[in-house]
Amino acid sequence: MKLELTDRQKEIVNSLRIKDGGKNALAFDDLEKGEVTFSEIETLCGLINAEFMMEGILPTFEPNDYGLELERLLDVINKPRLSS
Incomplete structure (x- = not known):
């Protein structure tokens, strides 16, 4: 399945x-x-x-802004596996 990432998601992937x-x-x-x-x-x-x-969670174990970005990236990358 074809995946399309946003520019920000591509930046995160490059960092990873x-x-x-x-x-x-x-x-x-x-x-x-x-x-x-x-x-x-x-x-x-x-x-x-x-x-x-x-890097993605606060001391309260809630996601910080970066954590929310990571969650959205997970959703995009994991979509083909969930759709099958």
Whole structure:
């Protein structure tokens, strides 16, 4: 399924790619093309979830603004898996 990211979502993905240090380069490359496998979706969602836990929540465990952006990114990336 074709995925389309906003410019801001692309910025977040690029930041995550850098933090990942090339370990999941193929998943990030395919995401840039808008074509990811279910396995790659799982990998990317795991990375986004980890980022959310480290940077996306307030001390009250509510999402901060960045956390809300990460949640929206998860929704976009995870959509093909939920639709099947």
